[in-house]
Amino acid sequence: MAASTHTSVLKHHFDRLDQQHASERLGMWMFLATEVLFFSGLFGAYTVYRLYYPTEFEFASSKLNRVIATINTLFLITSSMTITFGIRSAKLGDRSGLIRYLVLTLLLGTAFMVLKAFEYTADYEERYMPGTLFRSEYNAAFEAIFPTDPQQKPLSREEAKLYFEKDAQSEHPKHQHWAAELVLLNYRKSTADPDYIDPGKVQLFLSFYYIMTGIHGIHILAGLGCLIWLIIEAARDAIPPENYSTVEVVSLYWHLVDGIWLFLMPLLYLAGAGWVATY
Amino acid sequence: MSAVLTRWGLSTTPPPEPPPAEPNYLNHNYSIWSWLFTTDHKRIGILYLISITLFFVGGGIAAGVVRLNLLAPNGAIVTEDVYNRAFTAHGVLMLFFFLIPAVPAVFGNFFIPMMIGAKDLAFPKLNLASWYVFMLGAACAAWSVLVGGIDTGWTLYPPYSTRASQASVVPGVLGAFIAGFSSIMTGLNIMVTIHKMRAPGLTWNRLPLFVWALYATSLIQLLATPVLGITLVLLMVERMWGVGIFDPSIGGDPVLFQHLFWFYSHPAVYIMILPGMGVISEVITCFSRKNIFGYAAVAWSSVGIAVVGFLLWAHHMFVAGISFYAAILFSFLSMLVAVPSAIKVFNWTATLYRGSITFQAPMIFALGFIFLFIIGGLTGLYLATLGTDIHLHDTYFVVAHFHFVMVGGMVMAYFAALHYWWPKMFGRMYSDWWSRLAAMIIIVGFFLTFIPQFIMGYHGMPRRYPNYPANLQILNVMSTAGGSILGLGYLMPAIYLTLSLINGPKASSNPWSATGLEWQTPSPPSIHNFEETPIVVCGPYEYAIGVDQMGRPLPEGPGEGGPIDPASHAGHPYPAGPVPKETEVVG
Ligand code: HEM
Ligand SMILES: [Cu+2]
Numbered sequence: 001m002a003a004s005t006h007t008s009v010l011k012h013h014f015d016r017l018d019q020q021h022a023s024e025r026l027g028m029w030m031f032l033a034t035e036v037l038f039f040s041g042l043f044g045a046y047t048v049y050r051l052y053y054p055t056e057f058e059f060a061s062s063k064l065n066r067v068i069a070t071i072n073t074l075f076l077i078t079s080s081m082t083i084t085f086g087i088r089s090a091k092l093g094d095r096s097g098l099i100r101y102l103v104l105t106l107l108l109g110t111a112f113m114v115l116k117a118f119e120y121t122a123d124y125e126e127r128y129m130p131g132t133l134f135r136s137e138y139n140a141a142f143e144a145i146f147p148t149d150p151q152q153k154p155l156s157r158e159e160a161k162l163y164f165e166k167d168a169q170s171e172h173p174k175h176q177h178w179a180a181e182l183v184l185l186n187y188r189k190s191t192a193d194p195d196y197i198d199p200g201k202v203q204l205f206l207s208f209y210y211i212m213t214g215i216h217g218i219h220i221l222a223g224l225g226c227l228i229w230l231i232i233e234a235a236r237d238a239i240p241p242e243n244y245s246t247v248e249v250v251s252l253y254w255h256l257v258d259g260i261w262l263f264l265m266p267l268l269y270l271a272g273a274g275w276v277a278t279y
Numbered sequence: 280m281s282a283v284l285t286r287w288g289l290s291t292t293p294p295p296e297p298p299p300a301e302p303n304y305l306n307h308n309y310s311i312w313s314w315l316f317t318t319d320h321k322r323i324g325i326l327y328l329i330s331i332t333l334f335f336v337g338g339g340i341a342a343g344v345v346r347l348n349l350l351a352p353n354g355a356i357v358t359e360d361v362y363n364r365a366f367t368a369h370g371v372l373m374l375f376f377f378l379i380p381a382v383p384a385v386f387g388n389f390f391i392p393m394m395i396g397a398k399d400l401a402f403p404k405l406n407l408a409s410w411y412v413f414m415l416g417a418a419c420a421a422w423s424v425l426v427g428g429i430d431t432g433w434t435l436y437p438p439y440s441t442r443a444s445q446a447s448v449v450p451g452v453l454g455a456f457i458a459g460f461s462s463i464m465t466g467l468n469i470m471v472t473i474h475k476m477r478a479p480g481l482t483w484n485r486l487p488l489f490v491w492a493l494y495a496t497s498l499i500q501l502l503a504t505p506v507l508g509i510t511l512v513l514l515m516v517e518r519m520w521g522v523g524i525f526d527p528s529i530g531g532d533p534v535l536f537q538h539l540f541w542f543y544s545h546p547a548v549y550i551m552i553l554p555g556m557g558v559i560s561e562v563i564t565c566f567s568r569k570n571i572f573g574y575a576a577v578a579w580s581s582v583g584i585a586v587v588g589f590l591l592w593a594h595h596m597f598v599a600g601i602s603f604y605a606a607i608l609f610s611f612l613s614m615l616v617a618v619p620s621a622i623k624v625f626n627w628t629a630t631l632y633r634g635s636i637t638f639q640a641p642m643i644f645a646l647g648f649i650f651l652f653i654i655g656g657l658t659g660l661y662l663a664t665l666g667t668d669i670h671l672h673d674t675y676f677v678v679a680h681f682h683f684v685m686v687g688g689m690v691m692a693y694f695a696a697l698h699y700w701w702p703k704m705f706g707r708m709y710s711d712w713w714s715r716l717a718a719m720i721i722i723v724g725f726f727l728t729f730i731p732q733f734i735m736g737y738h739g740m741p742r743r744y745p746n747y748p749a750n751l752q753i754l755n756v757m758s759t760a761g762g763s764i765l766g767l768g769y770l771m772p773a774i775y776l777t778l779s780l781i782n783g784p785k786a787s788s789n790p791w792s793a794t795g796l797e798w799q800t801p802s803p804p805s806i807h808n809f810e811e812t813p814i815v816v817c818g819p820y821e822y823a824i825g826v827d828q829m830g831r832p833l834p835e836g837p838g839e840g841g842p843i844d845p846a847s848h849a850g851h852p853y854p855a856g857p858v859p860k861e862t863e864v865v866g
Contacts, residue, residue, distance in 0.1 A: 013397065013399035013476075023474075023476070027405075039509070041506045045513075049524065049531075056530075130522035200529030204529050204531060207522050211512070
């Protein structure tokens with residue numbers, strides 16, 4: 001390969017262009033290895049707790065929004081395809097094709113984040129977040145059934161069911177549906193009961209949910225940043241065919257982020273898909 | 280020596296001294312911006328050198344507070360709370376901000392490209408970024424110290440660190456988290472460089488062992504550091520929002536933190552020691568004028584340590600309530616990792632055997648390393664043995680063990696590297712006499728500091744306690760006294776090395792008559808290291824036949840007939856002669 005024709009592309013410390021590309025690719029693969037290990041800490045911890053607390057995890061997972069998650073999965077898988085088409089365009093020197101595919105990828109990634117934002121908002125409105133929000137909702141539902149005030153009588157299981165049903169149908173429900181369900185499920189069960197669903201451990205799942213999807217979201221945002229940069233570069237014609245590896249390297253990263261989602265989806269959303277509440 | 284050369288039919292004239300580079304990497308631009316925005320691996324190495332020296336001083340001051348306080352059984356100078364913060368600051372600074380970057384980020388950065396005949400690391404901008412990230416991490420750590428410091432110990436165990444501690448845990452943890460990224464960046468850069476940028480003829484089996492060692496180190500940095508990263512994120516989340524996965528009140532398991540933490544931090548001890556082992560292989564061969572004994576064994580034992588090192592983390596948790604069977608397994612695996620370490624030590628010793636040994640400062644440091652590392656490694660076996668560890672865990676015995684490997688080992692190797700490569704980095708020789716004196720003072724001071732700690736640990740003095748029974752005072756006073764000598768020893772290089780920059784004699788391009796490619800450049804090196812890509816024809820340590828890696832005869836080495844002061848033949852007018860290009864030595 002004659003270096004002289006690529007002087008703008010070949011960096012000064014490399015001898016040959018293929019060496020430069022190979023380095024970039026290897027560097028990205030190693031970075032991906034790092035990323036895998038980064039998430040594997042989370043996956044490992046998740047596995048441990050899921051084995052410890054299968055019921056709580058199933059319950060907690062069943063309350064997440066599987067519809068949004070499914071649509072989001074489709075978005076990400078499709079975006080992995082469009083970015084791959086982008087590499088091909090870059091290789092062929094088809095600049096408009098490259099830009100088109102990069103923009104498509106960017107749009108799909110953005111759509112993912114927008115949906116995710118809606119999902120987080122809904123979760124927040126349901127107070128389905130670990131910590132004080134969760135505790136106060138649960139305690140309120142519990143209090144409604146088992147008042148601390150000794151003057152008031154606790155409701156029977158049937159009364160409690162009716163009470164929560166009526167509340168759910170009212171215009172401004174006082175209780176979140178998950179809190180109601182949790183209180184009903186645990187009705188008069190001791191904490192030692194194997195069927196007892198420990199609200200603490202439900203929060204444990206929720207911690208995983210927010211941390212895992214949050215960190216994944218940060219990765220998506222970083223990927224979107226890279227895509228924008230690529231689009232600008234392509235628009236000012238700075239990605240000649242002999243430098244297509246730039247697109248390839250970003251695509252490797254994008255595939256990884258996509259791939260991680262393919263693990264998050266079953267672990268977080270599908271774990272509770274078969275959950276049926278039995279009181 | 281000339282007889283050997285004739286037998287091999289080589290020219291006996293060493294290559295001409297390359298003219299001093301004009302401009303070189305140091306003098307081509309003096310502006311501050313040319314340093315802050317440099318992408319030259321050599322300058323970035325120097326930036327790291329300056330920063331980690333600062334953190335070494337900071338960590339040293341904290342250590343001084345700890346040692347002085349232990350002079351009296353009830354604490355001599357500070358309150359117990361300050362004491363906790365002092366030993367934590369000491370640990371965090373020394374580990375994350377000195378020892379881990381010490382050799383890879385300074386000497387790896389500077390010399391890996393030069394040793395493999397490249398113009399720079401594969402990703403120069405990433406390299407610069409790594410320094411900024413490192414400094415950002417350091418700024419967070421400094422912030423944490425300024426607002427009062429952390430009191431958890433460097434191990435940061437929850438639930439104390441997440442719930443009970445009143446100190447500013449988050450900024451310090453954030454600092455370590457950020458510094459981790461810089462470690463990953465450096466490791467990645469070095470690994471890709473070694474894979475893709477070797478000069479023609481430089482096969483894997485001709486790589487200097489320092490390069491092998493850093494390759495293994497980078498592997499660990501790449502695969503272990505992210506696990507620490509996520510663990511620290513989880514810790515911060517739990518601390519800040521009160522919800523997290525190590526919180527026992529919601530069913531979380533604090534021991535899980537220990538597993539994740541040690542999954543990084545045990546391999547991290549090999550991040551700290553492996554580069555040092557690489558340095559030792561370079562120095563020992565050069566100053567005993569011999570090829571390394573068992574090249575393949577030394578090279579692959581680095582990789583072996585890196586791989587096996589991932590499998591023993593739970594030996595730090597024998598008394599943390601892990602299952603009995605797990606404990607036995609981890610005990611066994613810990614013994615296993617001593618094997619590759621021992622292979623190295625045996626090979627170094629065999630290399631020394633019948634070598635023409637001279638005792639310049641790098642060599643004294645290297646011999647100190649071997650000696651002290653043996654003690655550190657063997658006491659590691661005491662700790663890896665289940666029964667003894669139950670007695671020794673969390674005592675000063677452990678403290679002495681890891682200081683023998685980390686300070687007696689790695690810091691010693693760091694100084695060996697500093698003295699070995701200083702003439703190349705700055706083009707100046709330092710005082711031979713003072714440097715040798717300093718090396719010996721450091722070794723003596725080290726012994727005095729840490730041998731008593733083995734004894735007091737064995738007698739049950741727990742680590743991290745500010746108070747101790749009065750009968751242990753004599754040992755503590757000895758240790759503090761030794762610490763003062765050690766501190767003095769560390770101060771000396773700061774002085775004579777700095778002085779050498781001002782009025783040290785100019786160093787020749789190859790003052791130690793070493794074989795590596797890095798010595799085939801002028802001192803200090805030119806901006807792009809090599810004017811043309813060197814062609815490598817032989818292995819890295821052909822001292823016996825007296826040729827460098829390009830197959831050219833070596834200049835006269837230190838202590839070979841001439842006066843021992845290596846500075847004395849700086850600028851020696853070697854007869855210039857043509858170099859036989861096609862010299863193919865051994866395979
Ligand atoms: C020869 C192989 C080695 C073995 C078998 C070994 C074994 C051990 C064991 C079992 C412990 C835990 C003791 C306890 O807490 O009860 C330990 C602690 C430690 N070792 Fe080693 N070790 C070896 C080499 C090294 C090296 C090369 C380094 C560092 C360069 C190192 C650094 C440490 C540190 C820092 C600790 C204490 C960590 C802490 O609790 O703060 N070890 N070692
Ligand atoms: Cu260990």
